[in-house]
Amino acid sequence: MHPVIATVLQRLALGILTLFVVSLIIFSSIEFLPGDFGEAILGQAALPETVAAFRKELGLDLPMYQRYLDWVGNVMTGDLGNSFSGRGSSGGADRSRPVIDLIAPRLANTLFLASMAAIISVPLALFLGITAALYRGSIYDRLVNALTLTTISFPEFFVAYILILIFSSFLKFFPSLANIDPTTDFWVRVHLTALPAITLMLVIIAHMMRMTRAAIINLMASPYIEMADLKGVSKSQIIIHHALPNAWAPIVNVIAFNLAYLVVGVVVVEVVFVYPGVGQLMVDAVTTRDVPVVQACAMIFALTYILLNLFADIISIITNPRLLHPR
Amino acid sequence: MNTKNRGEKGDILLEMKDIVIDGYSDDRWHEIIKGVDLTLRRGEVMGLIGESGAGKSTLGLASMGFARPGCRITSGSIMFDGIDLMKASEAEKRKLRGSRIAYVAQSAAASFNPSHKLIEQAVEATVRHGITPEQEAKSDAKKLFADLQLPNPDNIGDRYPHQVSGGQLQRVMTAMAMSSRPDLIIFDEPTTALDVTTQVEVLASMRQIVEQYHTAAIYITHDLAVVAQMADVIKVLRYGETVENADTRTMLSNPEKEYTQSLWSVRSIEKDEEESKDIILKIENVDAGYGGGIKVLDKVSIDVPRGHTVAVVGESGSGKSTAARVITGLLPPSKGRVLFNGQPLPLALKDRGIEQLKKIQMIYQSADTAMNPRHTVRDVIGRPLEFYLGLKGKALDKRLLELLELIELDETFVDRLPAEMSGGQKQRVCIARALAAEPELIICDEVTSALDQIVQKGILSLLLRLQKELGITYIFITHDIATVKAISDQIVVMFQGGVVEQGMKSEILSPPFPDYTKLLLSSVPEMDPDWLTGLLKERSEEQTSV
Amino acid sequence: MSAGEESYSAAGEVSLIKARRTFAENLWRGLKSAPPTALFGMAVISTYMLFAIFAPLLAPYGEAEIFPMSYAPWSDEFMFGTDQLGRDVLSRLIYGARNTIGIAVATTFLAFLIGGCLGIAAAISQNWLDHLLSRSVDVLMAIPSLIFALMLLSMFGSSATNLIIIIAILDSTRVFRITRAVSLNVVVMDYVEAAKLRGEGLGWIMRKEILPNIMPPLVAEFGLRFCFVFLTIAALSFLGVGIQPPTADWGSMVRETAGLIQFAEYDITAALTPMLPAAAIALLTVAVNFVVDWFLHKTSGLKD
Amino acid sequence: MVDIKDLEKAAIDGKLDRREFMKRATALGLAAPFATSLLTQAVHAATPKKGGRFVQGTGHGSTTDTLDPGTHENGFSQNVVYTYANHLTEVDNTGQLVPELAESYEASADAKTWTFKLRQGVEFHNGKTMTADDVIGSINHHRGEDSKSAGKSLLSAVESITKKGKYEVEFKLSAGNADFPFVMSDYHFAILPEFEGNMDWQAGFGTGGYVIDRYEPGVRATFKRNPNYFKSGRAHFDEVETIALLDTTARQNAMMNDEVHAINRVDPKTVHLLSRVGSLKILETTGTLHYTFPMRVDQKPFDNYDLRMAVKYSVDREQLVQKILLGHGAIGNDHPISTANPYHNGEMAQRSYDPDKARHHLKKAGMEGVTLDLGTSDAAFSGAVDAALLIKDSAAKAGLDINVVREPKDGYWSNVWNKKAWCACYWGGRPTEDWMFTAAYVADSKWNDTAWTSGPKADKFNKLVVDARSELDTNKRRQMYYECQEIVNDDGGALIPMFANYIHAVSKKIGHDEKVAANWEFDGNKNAERWWFA
Numbered sequence A: 001m002h003p004v005i006a007t008v009l010q011r012l013a014l015g016i017l018t019l020f021v022v023s024l025i026i027f028s029s030i031e032f033l034p035g036d037f038g039e040a041i042l043g044q045a046a047l048p049e050t051v052a053a054f055r056k057e058l059g060l061d062l063p064m065y066q067r068y069l070d071w072v073g074n075v076m077t078g079d080l081g082n083s084f085s086g087r088g089s090s091g092g093a094d095r096s097r098p099v100i101d102l103i104a105p106r107l108a109n110t111l112f113l114a115s116m117a118a119i120i121s122v123p124l125a126l127f128l129g130i131t132a133a134l135y136r137g138s139i140y141d142r143l144v145n146a147l148t149l150t151t152i153s154f155p156e157f158f159v160a161y162i163l164i165l166i167f168s169s170f171l172k173f174f175p176s177l178a179n180i181d182p183t184t185d186f187w188v189r190v191h192l193t194a195l196p197a198i199t200l201m202l203v204i205i206a207h208m209m210r211m212t213r214a215a216i217i218n219l220m221a222s223p224y225i226e227m228a229d230l231k232g233v234s235k236s237q238i239i240i241h242h243a244l245p246n247a248w249a250p251i252v253n254v255i256a257f258n259l260a261y262l263v264v265g266v267v268v269v270e271v272v273f274v275y276p277g278v279g280q281l282m283v284d285a286v287t288t289r290d291v292p293v294v295q296a297c298a299m300i301f302a303l304t305y306i307l308l309n310l311f312a313d314i315i316s317i318i319t320n321p322r323l324l325h326p327r
Numbered sequence B: 001m002n003t004k005n006r007g008e009k010g011d012i013l014l015e016m017k018d019i020v021i022d023g024y025s026d027d028r029w030h031e032i033i034k035g036v037d038l039t040l041r042r043g044e045v046m047g048l049i050g051e052s053g054a055g056k057s058t059l060g061l062a063s064m065g066f067a068r069p070g071c072r073i074t075s076g077s078i079m080f081d082g083i084d085l086m087k088a089s090e091a092e093k094r095k096l097r098g099s100r101i102a103y104v105a106q107s108a109a110a111s112f113n114p115s116h117k118l119i120e121q122a123v124e125a126t127v128r129h130g131i132t133p134e135q136e137a138k139s140d141a142k143k144l145f146a147d148l149q150l151p152n153p154d155n156i157g158d159r160y161p162h163q164v165s166g167g168q169l170q171r172v173m174t175a176m177a178m179s180s181r182p183d184l185i186i187f188d189e190p191t192t193a194l195d196v197t198t199q200v201e202v203l204a205s206m207r208q209i210v211e212q213y214h215t216a217a218i219y220i221t222h223d224l225a226v227v228a229q230m231a232d233v234i235k236v237l238r239y240g241e242t243v244e245n246a247d248t249r250t251m252l253s254n255p256e257k258e259y260t261q262s263l264w265s266v267r268s269i270e271k272d273e274e275e276s277k278d279i280i281l282k283i284e285n286v287d288a289g290y291g292g293g294i295k296v297l298d299k300v301s302i303d304v305p306r307g308h309t310v311a312v313v314g315e316s317g318s319g320k321s322t323a324a325r326v327i328t329g330l331l332p333p334s335k336g337r338v339l340f341n342g343q344p345l346p347l348a349l350k351d352r353g354i355e356q357l358k359k360i361q362m363i364y365q366s367a368d369t370a371m372n373p374r375h376t377v378r379d380v381i382g383r384p385l386e387f388y389l390g391l392k393g394k395a396l397d398k399r400l401l402e403l404l405e406l407i408e409l410d411e412t413f414v415d416r417l418p419a420e421m422s423g424g425q426k427q428r429v430c431i432a433r434a435l436a437a438e439p440e441l442i443i444c445d446e447v448t449s450a451l452d453q454i455v456q457k458g459i460l461s462l463l464l465r466l467q468k469e470l471g472i473t474y475i476f477i478t479h480d481i482a483t484v485k486a487i488s489d490q491i492v493v494m495f496q497g498g499v500v501e502q503g504m505k506s507e508i509l510s511p512p513f514p515d516y517t518k519l520l521l522s523s524v525p526e527m528d529p530d531w532l533t534g535l536l537k538e539r540s541e542e543q544t545s546v
Numbered sequence C: 001m002s003a004g005e006e007s008y009s010a011a012g013e014v015s016l017i018k019a020r021r022t023f024a025e026n027l028w029r030g031l032k033s034a035p036p037t038a039l040f041g042m043a044v045i046s047t048y049m050l051f052a053i054f055a056p057l058l059a060p061y062g063e064a065e066i067f068p069m070s071y072a073p074w075s076d077e078f079m080f081g082t083d084q085l086g087r088d089v090l091s092r093l094i095y096g097a098r099n100t101i102g103i104a105v106a107t108t109f110l111a112f113l114i115g116g117c118l119g120i121a122a123a124i125s126q127n128w129l130d131h132l133l134s135r136s137v138d139v140l141m142a143i144p145s146l147i148f149a150l151m152l153l154s155m156f157g158s159s160a161t162n163l164i165i166i167i168a169i170l171d172s173t174r175v176f177r178i179t180r181a182v183s184l185n186v187v188v189m190d191y192v193e194a195a196k197l198r199g200e201g202l203g204w205i206m207r208k209e210i211l212p213n214i215m216p217p218l219v220a221e222f223g224l225r226f227c228f229v230f231l232t233i234a235a236l237s238f239l240g241v242g243i244q245p246p247t248a249d250w251g252s253m254v255r256e257t258a259g260l261i262q263f264a265e266y267d268i269t270a271a272l273t274p275m276l277p278a279a280a281i282a283l284l285t286v287a288v289n290f291v292v293d294w295f296l297h298k299t300s301g302l303k304d
Numbered sequence D: 001m002v003d004i005k006d007l008e009k010a011a012i013d014g015k016l017d018r019r020e021f022m023k024r025a026t027a028l029g030l031a032a033p034f035a036t037s038l039l040t041q042a043v044h045a046a047t048p049k050k051g052g053r054f055v056q057g058t059g060h061g062s063t064t065d066t067l068d069p070g071t072h073e074n075g076f077s078q079n080v081v082y083t084y085a086n087h088l089t090e091v092d093n094t095g096q097l098v099p100e101l102a103e104s105y106e107a108s109a110d111a112k113t114w115t116f117k118l119r120q121g122v123e124f125h126n127g128k129t130m131t132a133d134d135v136i137g138s139i140n141h142h143r144g145e146d147s148k149s150a151g152k153s154l155l156s157a158v159e160s161i162t163k164k165g166k167y168e169v170e171f172k173l174s175a176g177n178a179d180f181p182f183v184m185s186d187y188h189f190a191i192l193p194e195f196e197g198n199m200d201w202q203a204g205f206g207t208g209g210y211v212i213d214r215y216e217p218g219v220r221a222t223f224k225r226n227p228n229y230f231k232s233g234r235a236h237f238d239e240v241e242t243i244a245l246l247d248t249t250a251r252q253n254a255m256m257n258d259e260v261h262a263i264n265r266v267d268p269k270t271v272h273l274l275s276r277v278g279s280l281k282i283l284e285t286t287g288t289l290h291y292t293f294p295m296r297v298d299q300k301p302f303d304n305y306d307l308r309m310a311v312k313y314s315v316d317r318e319q320l321v322q323k324i325l326l327g328h329g330a331i332g333n334d335h336p337i338s339t340a341n342p343y344h345n346g347e348m349a350q351r352s353y354d355p356d357k358a359r360h361h362l363k364k365a366g367m368e369g370v371t372l373d374l375g376t377s378d379a380a381f382s383g384a385v386d387a388a389l390l391i392k393d394s395a396a397k398a399g400l401d402i403n404v405v406r407e408p409k410d411g412y413w414s415n416v417w418n419k420k421a422w423c424a425c426y427w428g429g430r431p432t433e434d435w436m437f438t439a440a441y442v443a444d445s446k447w448n449d450t451a452w453t454s455g456p457k458a459d460k461f462n463k464l465v466v467d468a469r470s471e472l473d474t475n476k477r478r479q480m481y482y483e484c485q486e487i488v489n490d491d492g493g494a495l496i497p498m499f500a501n502y503i504h505a506v507s508k509k510i511g512h513d514e515k516v517a518a519n520w521e522f523d524g525n526k527n528a529e530r531w532w533f534a
Helices: A002-032 A037-045 A048-058 A064-076 A099-134 A139-153 A156-170 A186-219 A223-230 A235-264 A267-273 A278-287 A291-318 B056-062 B090-096 B118-128 B134-147 B166-178 B196-212 B224-230 B248-253 B258-268 B320-328 B354-359 B377-389 B393-406 B423-436 B453-470 B481-487 B515-523 B531-541 C010-014 C023-033 C036-053 C089-124 C128-142 C145-156 C160-187 C190-198 C202-238 C250-263 C268-299 D004-012 D018-027 D032-045 D075-084 D132-140 D248-256 D268-274 D305-313 D317-323 D355-365 D384-397 D433-440 D456-470 D474-491 D521-525
Strands: B012-025 B028-041 B045-049 B071-080 B101-104 B184-188 B216-221 B233-238 B241-247 B279-290 B294-305 B309-313 B335-340 B360-363 B441-445 B473-478 B490-495 B498-504 D053-058 D089-091 D097-099 D102-107 D113-118 D158-165 D168-173 D210-216 D220-225 D239-244 D280-292 D329-331 D371-376 D401-406 D425-427 D498-507
Touching (some): A002 A064, A002 C128, A139 A186, A156 A267, A223 B101, A235 A291, A267 D248, B028 B056, B028 B241, B045 B224, B196 B531, B224 B531, B241 B258, B279 B320, B279 B473, B294 B490, B360 C190, B377 C190, B393 B423, B423 B453, B490 B515, B498 B515, C089 C202, C145 C160, C190 C202, C250 C268, C250 D268, D075 D239, D097 D102, D317 D384, D425 D433, D433 D474
Parallel strands (some): B309 B473, B360 B441
Antiparallel strands (some): D113 D168, D210 D220, D280 D425
16 A cells, blocks of 8 residues: 555645645735724724724734744644634733634534535435436436536525525425524434535536546547457446446546535535534634634635545545556 | 468358448548458458558457447348347347457557456456356466466466556457357457567467367458468458458468559568768767666667668667657766767757757657647648748748658648648658758657558658658667668667667678577568467477567 | 547548548538537527627616616516616626626636646646646645635725736636646647757747647636636625626626515515526526537547 | 424424424324424413513624623624623613613712612622622723723723722713713623623623523524513513524525514615515614715815715715615714704704705815715625715716725725725714714714814814713703704714614514614614513
């Protein structure tokens, strides 16, 4: 398995580097955003001295590089720091919330929603893709293609509203609010998150299904497929036993990409269904310039992206004997 | 025993009558096979030969009732052992394929599924068709591996395709075909992709096993010498029609049709060598390698006399192409130097000036990849004229036409795209591109090996003519001895990155030989049907068996 | 990509020489062979283009022209009624085509300019430049693009220009990836080597040798990217950073009226109002995808 | 394993409809009949006069909210604080100021000294008894150098707070203020347990009718009834849940699908449609909330009186009220005093759209063909961008060219408002004239967003405000405030075209008094303790 391990290590190293750069970018962009936490929190009521008091309290008066280095230092020791919000006002001890406590429950929610969408859409996409490739050019194929195309062609929020109209307003199957809380029981949770999950599925299935189909069809032109044909292997067997094993790499890549999207790119869905996920948190944190929280979210997102890609790479290695058993 | 009176012929196994096959290309259906008959008896081996485009493979596949995507069998009858394949359903035909009719493809490397083990693939058909249970099939396959003289037959099957050499793969594929003990095997150019020395071994093992199991076979190739060793009868195809049918020996000794004769005569050009002391290019003990320190060239020294041709021969991996890359500067050597007209050339491409680049040109093996598919002939030939000689407008057009004339093409080609020309025409355009720079030295890298023999002949004589007229020097990289004979004055034999010997053609091609040269030369098939038998006997006597 | 051995394909055997045709002929043959979906797609796209170009002529009223009656019902005067400010919805739809498509196209072009050039350059020079670019692309892709876009937009202000530049840059990463990938297949070709041997400069090799040969996949990608950009802009407008008012763009049009959908059971035409721009977006993306689909199928050389 | 309680709960809040409830219940292996009885019980349990679980959706809330009253700036926090905490005084549902934690209060003749007598035996949720120390700590939280409270400026006049006894506190002001008790009802000044001379807000212990059960910033807050609440006949619900539903559509969906019992910030555009939904009623209150377009008189060209007049005359207020508020509001007269305030000047002539007058003033200013930038963003108020566009449209007819600039949402308050020469803004309004003027119009106010500080008329205005503050004779005060309004209307830089209603949708299951308070949304944000299940 040594090539796998090699890649994993190399990717992880690169990943850490990436994380570092990302944090730098995010940090500096927040710096360049107009206004700071104090002003954002106090809004219209901001007074110069109150804002100044906030700056002092939060150490925003220190030079940028210093604050960044402090942050990096803490992260190195596994401390994501405290949210700006709720720093003990005048007098009183620092009563601010650790970023972890802020993110953990929401991350759980995000992952829950993502896995719900993934568990159904990935197998479904694969199935559709394979069958479409199998009955290529048939009505079924065209139908699946057209349908999936259409679903990705609508703006996310629009799909969401339509689903709400149908499933909550008319049919009353699912609630339009997915406001789950940590104590929500599992099945209730599933029921509540149904609509957002469906929305996400509709958005991602198309991409994965089409890649599956394309990858397989692409291989159908290769000589060893013809060979299998001349060995009298049946069409379905050819696709499943000869084409699919060689098609994993591209497919898994797309799957990874979409799974990443499920975690990272769902702000809109969170807004529409009032789902307490990390995306919304990050947007809020950005608008209130709550640097530690923004940073943490960005790190989580970047990490997701990196890990999923790593996973994709590993799969493409172990499904490819050339890489797995080098000469 | 020899191919002539191999076991008495059985009854008729395969009978194809008046087969017509259409191919779809360019939004139209064309007839590729125009009413061909073919009859094959049990245990008989038929050689099917012709140039590319003759329809050999298509006909061969048709004998399995199979048509490639973009082809369709429009009329005719195919009777295989009493079964009418034209009427048979897909399912019925599937039952036959891989059980009673087997296929051995041209490129083993591409025809094995990279993600399954060899043995799995070897027994797949047999097992799927339920002829023999898996375990049995596997042990049998190992036996076949042994019969085909594959190294350690017991575990080679557990390897993946990329882990074994091309020659071995080709044999595994033969075993795969054999595993169901079919009545008929279609060999589709099974040795074309192999080096000569490997080819001999593979041919030998194939013939041996076919005889052993008394299997009928259709052997498709464009190489007469090869077919001579394998076939009992030969069928010559051209443009989808039968040119002639005959028993091998008669076909070889006195072919009727003059097309057949022309095929036979391809190998007859012979250039008489000339001595010369005027060295234009000198490579002095060059070492070179790619990346991770593996040496591909080891102390290589070659002298190239002005106005003459040096043929660099060797098998794939012998480093002959690498030598070319060193000369062109694409691969700066780690040691040694390259002298051109007595002056040392900058080793790296980027350090060479226009004048130096201009003087050394290159022609590639495959014109398809050597010409930008989006560029017309004008672009291809015109660019060097513009780039090196700064020609424009009228002057450029004039020169363009001259060059076309030189390579025996007319002005109608000026605006053609590569896709609109035949392989030979493309190769000629590539030559013209090289000439356009008015070079002193042209490196020809396997320029004929991708072409049909008649076309080869044309290209070779063109090159010879140009050399006479323009006094250009050639470095001719090839693995085909016939070509060497045809064009070279001097020969450099390379093996595993080193020069085995260099000298005048006559010396090299006449005994005494160093071992490798001998192996190389002796492995080149000859028209004599008994050649292979003889060679094998000879080699076994010398215990230099493979 | 299935390698090699295709040189021995049936089509090859049939006729080595491809008949010569003019561009027009090829186009016509292409259209004839196009499936209904593709034809539909092309029809839709060209219609949109017409609307976009001749918006001022086609629109019954001005883009920002305000009438006393807001939420006027559908009538002869206002085909699709008026919006919350009493602006004619039809007119805004038509102008929306111009603005939205215009911006999307501009963005996509810019994205391809950036991503394409860098991609090819990286593929040719497989050295530190390649590494540098690929790494930085990784970094950019690791940042949630929508949120990042939000940040950048509130940093630089959400003017049309900024919108175009920012989305283009974020989008060019994917373009870079694909361009690099396809270019890698081309740079190994002998004709590229030949050009190097001739002493051609980087620019020439990029423009003349590589670009023409990676066009098909790029064109296809262009279509898909265009759709994504389109939807991204819609999403951004939904999140409140869109195109400057009173400029009409479909994304914000949907957003402004999306609330009406839920009242379908009470007032159907009201509920339809947001559907119109959304449908306009969807229809176009579907159309483009159909065309791209067909185009890909044609150029990938796969035959059914 | 699913807990029956959960289902029951879900059924009660209407999160589960009957079908769904049965499906799940039986899925749990409950015999159908039992499940049915369970359901009926549940629904019965959901409708007595007292008890029940009240769920409301509010259009505010951010993940960075905290329980620190000093930083309460959005409706979510305000509603929360009014739900779990009390203040010295309370504005009741008729708009009258009544003592809450204070038993009574009285002022010295010059209205400079205010003494509050506190209720005795009031307990915080942690059992601690509320005393003067808590009051002092809570108020001091908003004073002093390092205070980061948004309420700080309201207390700038407070010179000292002294403990006159366990249940008595005295405030000394630098200048007389007849309305000081009103200030004490402001949401910032919640009375929380004292901690190191400050307040302990972190624990979330108030004296209010409900005890905080769970507080998830930006998501929800849940409360349980406070069994020993000092008020009688208040706090009827067993439990209260306040959810942040920022997306208007989501909010209204939730309401229409019976997932919440009340929402605020109903989109005026869809009120007429929402009102058709059978299960709910629309609840509107005309309060002090007004939308303004302050022109900074210290910047060109707004330093010119006639230009300001031109602008004021070139705005079609009816159209704004019609199209931005769709009639759910009142026309403004370029001063911030609403009909909900005690001394609203109804006698003054209403300024209306008059292109000719506008031209006249423009000519007089000698600024024909001038182009004015109007900064706007929906951060100012929802519809601000549209409103700006309407102004542009109507002004164009008066020969005034306006260039609408949409500013980025975040940073709007710190970078545009109170900085750009002309922009969109909103004021929640204040219950008293003095408070309103002090907040945004007097010369020394930090929030004087019109920078209208000098000049004869401004000086007169400022003097009037100070005098009126300590004037205890209501008639005199009325006169003074009437004049103030006239001056602002004429010379001030504020363009105040409309007062917006608070629009709520409330489930018909909910009962409340005929009159609901207008000072804040949700019955003055005290709906949790004032409303009940009918």
